[in-house]
Amino acid sequence: MISRPAKRRTVLAAALATAAGAAAPAAARTDRGTAAERGHARPHRPRKDDLIEYHDWSSLPDWESGTHEGTRAEGGRRPGVVLAEPAGTVEYKDPHTSKKATWEYARWTSPRHELTVPAGELVASWNADTPAGTWARIEIRGSYTGGGDTPWYTLGIWTAGDGDDVPRRTSVPGQGDGKSSISTDTFVIDDLAAGPRLASYELRVTLHRAEGSDAAPTVWRLGAMASDLPDRFEVPATEPGPGAGKELKVPRYSQNIHEGQYPEYDGGGEAWCSPTSSQMIIEHWGRKPTPEDLAWVNPDYADPQVCHAARFTFDYDYEGCGNWPFNAAYAATYEDMQAVVTRCASLADAERLIAAGIPLITSQSFIESELDGAGYGTAGHLMTVIGFTEDGDVIANDPASPDNPSVRHVYPRRQWENIWLRTKRKDADGKVLSGTGGVCYLYFPLDPTPQQRTVLESLGIR
Numbered sequence: 415m416i417s418r419p420a421k422r423r424t425v426l427a428a429a430l431a432t433a434a435g436a437a438a439p440a441a442a443r444t445d446r447g448t449a450a451e452r453g454h455a456r457p458h459r460p461r462k463d464d465l466i467e468y469h470d471w472s473s474l475p476d477w478e479s480g481t482h483e484g485t486r487a488e489g490g491r492r493p494g495v496v497l498a499e500p501a502g503t504v505e506y507k508d509p510h511t512s513k514k515a516t517w518e519y520a521r522w523t524s525p526r527h528e529l530t531v532p533a534g535e536l537v538a539s540w541n542a543d544t545p546a547g548t549w550a551r552i553e554i555r556g557s558y559t560g561g562g563d564t565p566w567y568t569l570g571i572w573t574a575g576d577g578d579d580v581p582r583r584t585s586v587p588g589q590g591d592g593k594s595s596i597s598t599d600t601f602v603i604d605d606l607a608a609g610p611r612l613a614s615y616e617l618r619v620t621l622h623r624a625e626g627s628d629a630a631p632t633v634w635r636l637g638a639m640a641s642d643l644p645d646r647f648e649v650p651a652t653e654p655g656p657g658a659g660k661e662l663k664v665p666r667y668s669q670n671i672h673e674g675q676y677p678e679y680d681g682g683g684e685a686w687c688s689p690t691s692s693q694m695i696i697e698h699w700g701r702k703p704t705p706e707d708l709a710w711v712n713p714d715y716a717d718p719q720v721c722h723a724a725r726f727t728f729d730y731d732y733e734g735c736g737n738w739p740f741n742a743a744y745a746a747t748y749e750d751m752q753a754v755v756t757r758c759a760s761l762a763d764a765e766r767l768i769a770a771g772i773p774l775i776t777s778q779s780f781i782e783s784e785l786d787g788a789g790y791g792t793a794g795h796l797m798t799v800i801g802f803t804e805d806g807d808v809i810a811n812d813p814a815s816p817d818n819p820s821v822r823h824v825y826p827r828r829q830w831e832n833i834w835l836r837t838k839r840k841d842a843d844g845k846v847l848s849g850t851g852g853v854c855y856l857y858f859p860l861d862p863t864p865q866q867r868t869v870l871e872s873l874g875i876r
Contacts, residue, residue: 464530465644466852468756468874470637471524471617484520485621492750492860494634495522497548497621504622510582510730517549517622524617524636532559532611533640536601537853538569539739539755540619541635541746548631549573549580552739553618554601554638558593558610565589566618567596570739574726574747579624582730585737598729599737612640635746637875639756643851649760649835651828654806657765661801661809662773664698666821667720669813675715679728680735682721687796688736689723690813691775692745694798695857696723698773701748717818736796738777742855750860754875757852761808761831763873764799767856770869773800775855776810780833781842786826790814791842794850802827 471477477487477495484501488494500518507514540552550572556564568586576583589596593610594603603609617638621631669690672682680686696702703722710725711718727744729737742753758764758774767774775798782791792814800822801809808830815821833839836849856875858866870876 466639466641466757466759467530467533468637468639468754469527470635470754470876472635472637472876477522480525481521481523483522485522488632492634494543494632495619496630496632497623498630500623503625506581506622508581510584513578513581516625518625518627519620519622521618521620522633526557526614526616528614529612529640531642532613534603534606534611534642536612536615536638536640537599537738537755538601538617538636538638539742539753540572540633540637541752542572542574542619542631542633542743543747544572544574544580544631545629546575546577547579547624547627548629549575549622550631550633551620551622552636553620554615555618556594556601556612556615559613560610564594565591567594567601569596569599569601570737572740572743574744576725576728583726583728583740584731585729587731598732599739611642615640635752635754637754639754641757641851643757643837645838647836647838647840647849649832652761652831654802654804654827655762655765655769657768657802658806659802659804660768662698662768662771664773664798664800664811665694666811666818667694667717667813668815668818668821669720670816671716671818672720672724675712676721676724679721679724680733682724684814685734685736686720686724687813688738688741688775689727689744690720691796691798691811692727692741692855692857693717693720693723694811694813695773695775695855696745696748696751699748699751699857699859701751736794738853738855741775742857745855745857751857752860753855753857755853755855756873756875758835758854758873759852760835761827763852764854765802765806766869766872768799768801770866771863772856772858772866772869773798775799775857776834777850777853778830778834779839779847779850781840784833785829787823788812788814788825793847796855 474489474493484499485495486498497520552569553566555566571584573580623629669686675682708718711721724735727735727740738755745753779794798811806827808825811821812823835852837851839849
């Protein structure tokens, strides 16, 4: 069984980097302290071997920087940038409903961020509050190592809602300039062997609301993971680390029991690995939809919260629930939750996260013979890492299971780290395809423990 439909790029081809050796974690940042509104300066500490870099804007000084067009930086426990006064109006025709409407908008543009190592691809993620009748457009403009800029590319039209008061949540196809392009949710350099690299970038968020409304959509976190990983079919083996022997208590949900449910949201089953994994981790942190939230779900369906997660992560252009930033943004709609999409450089990163009490959602692709105990092969699949055995094998809640009790699996360490971290692989016919390169979602509370903050900062997440 293939647990993830092949229509989604399993991961965009990882960079054919000229550098050799294993990727290293993104540089740490200084502690932001307990008062988030103070937003102490946290300079990047560059390392020569950084091939993965996550950078964000999330503190009050961050939001006070950049360019404001009708937005305002707000402090408090959770600093953000908010629509204060409209900068103007814009007409938007929803490509999925053909509905045309005029919206008030305001815009914030980040300062330009110079990458430590030029990148072959980038994935942005955001945490936002979009009240009824509001939505956001997230964009990127980059500069090339050989000179010149990309166009402003749209990385997502996003809203927490799904009613007639907002456009449909969607990625935007057909964007490119001959050097780079957008593939669903990821910026990619088109020809990594011959083309330039991404040298720097700006992110821009445009907040929209209905004309005459006083709604105040807010963005709390806006960031991106940029990477330039080596072209490799195999990664170095690691020895068990500090997470060995620790298992986190995470609910178990099967995607397969939803087979055929809600075809308008891609029909459950193998298509719902990402929202099912997201829901498991959201509930690990003690959050879940209210009964009122779930009133729309058929009462005959088990685990209605999984159906809810599928609906509210659904990308109407991709026609599926596997949009990485949309899953992170959904998780961050729950009270005091934060979420990012990034890459880990090694299984040691995952072990340190588990040791600190943070489970992670990982993306991997493999043929059946490459992962003992899975019983399937996949062109791309999300599962949750919840712990490690004493011997260092991976304990995963794998939603590609026949029922909830069977979701917990133990996978061989060496096999698992290779299928997750490699950037190239071969399918059953020997065809060379891309690997996932350590992509993961990290969901965590607004006030992490000191240990959790330390490990997050070691991955560049502040």
